[in-house]
Amino acid sequence: MAGEQSAVDGRKVRGVRRKAQIIDATLTVVHRDGAAGVTHRTVAKEAGITASLTLYYFATLDDLLVAALTSVADAYTERIRTIIDSDEDKLLGLAELLAESAGPGRERALAERELSTLAARRPALRPVARRWRDNVAELARTQTDDQDAIETLVALSDGLCAAILLGDREADPAHLRTLLSNALSTH
Amino acid sequence: MAGEQSAVDGRKVRGVRRKAQIIDATLTVVHRDGAAGVTHRTVAKEAGITASLTLYYFATLDDLLVAALTSVADAYTERIRTIIDSDEDKLLGLAELLAESAGPGRERALAERELSTLAARRPALRPVARRWRDNVAELARTQTDDQDAIETLVALSDGLCAAILLGDREADPAHLRTLLSNALSTH
DNA sequence: CAACAAGTTGTACTACGGTACAAGTAGTAC
DNA sequence: GTACTACTTGTACCGTAGTACAACTTGTTG
Numbered sequence A, B: 001m002a003g004e005q006s007a008v009d010g011r012k013v014r015g016v017r018r019k020a021q022i023i024d025a026t027l028t029v030v031h032r033d034g035a036a037g038v039t040h041r042t043v044a045k046e047a048g049i050t051a052s053l054t055l056y057y058f059a060t061l062d063d064l065l066v067a068a069l070t071s072v073a074d075a076y077t078e079r080i081r082t083i084i085d086s087d088e089d090k091l092l093g094l095a096e097l098l099a100e101s102a103g104p105g106r107e108r109a110l111a112e113r114e115l116s117t118l119a120a121r122r123p124a125l126r127p128v129a130r131r132w133r134d135n136v137a138e139l140a141r142t143q144t145d146d147q148d149a150i151e152t153l154v155a156l157s158d159g160l161c162a163a164i165l166l167g168d169r170e171a172d173p174a175h176l177r178t179l180l181s182n183a184l185s186t187h
Numbered sequence C: 001c002a003a004c005a006a007g008t009t010g011t012a013c014t015a016c017g018g019t020a021c022a023a024g025t026a027g028t029a030c
Numbered sequence D: 001g002t003a004c005t006a007c008t009t010g011t012a013c014c015g016t017a018g019t020a021c022a023a024c025t026t027g028t029t030g
Helices: A002-034 A038-049 A051-058 A063-083 A091-103 A106-118 A123-141 A146-154 A159-166 A171-187 B002-033 B039-045 B051-057 B059-083 B090-102 B108-118 B124-139 B147-156 B160-166 B173-185
Strands: none
Touching: A002 A038, A002 A051, A002 A106, A038 A051, A038 A063, A051 A106, A063 A091, A063 A123, A091 A123, A106 A123, A123 A146, A123 B124, A123 B147, A146 B090, B002 B039, B002 B059, B002 B090, B002 B108, B002 B147, B039 B059, B059 B090, B059 B124, B108 B124, B124 B147
């Protein structure tokens, strides 16, 4: 039983790892060449495998992009949930998350942002992008009941928006928290 | 003399009008299919002419994109200059400009924004995009000497950022002005 | 080892898009 | 009208990319 299972699992694990590897390569390409640079071939080259193999795991480009976006959205969701479940200052938690996007994780955040921007054009990506936003909205709802304020907070938490607002300056979580708080109290 | 000139001018005018027509079509395509949807053929089809003709006026895609971006940047620049030269409340003028981008001109603003986003990937577009920002910075400089504050204002005036911040809500220039003013006083 | 499934590769077909180019049209000057 | 130039078109070449597919390799089971 255990042997039988672990054998099957062994293959599955390999497949999962390949998928993860391909998704990683995809994000690297997005980061380097933009979302428009993502093709079966560029991703394969980046991953050091053949284009056919990316097709074996992701039949179409949409599949690949959805997987990549889902991957980053899931990671983001997990962090959001940690913030929601904690007893700390939730607004400060969000501010820290944003600060990271504008600081050390800036490049990665821009790549993520490119993907979610692409969602506006690729219908297949929309559900994932929506889910992403919903998660932030849920966090916002722990702070206020004002729908407008929630939307503002979601908008402010937008990675690119934050990156633009912050520019290359030091991202001070405390300062960011003030900004978010102001946004909430405006309504 | 006058006849000779007007003859030459007549041809030139036709050429200029064609160029304008092609640029218009380009913006329409950007708005409808995104910047990635811009090709010689799609633009030509949109304009109702042959692809060869777009090539006659814009030898490469970059030429076409630069022209399109320049076109919208020039229009924007002119409006900025009007604000700077006026004796009215300059901050309110900028707020009105932004309100328009989030309201009736939202679609167009998004198209413009897509183009300037593309500038991050296409080196040829960068000078134009930079000039665009510089114009807003110049306007900001009439309000404060704080370099950080100027950058914040420039960031806030970013079309997409404003669109996101405002969402689908009514864009009240007075409210926007408060936001801008707050941004300035934060520093 | 034989059978089988997962994983992997190379090759090819097709469509699209950038670009070149030769040929044709039309307006203008002499 | 003739020459000239701007304008316009159709056609074609080439590279890239999405996708299909058949063959091959490798690991697993019995």
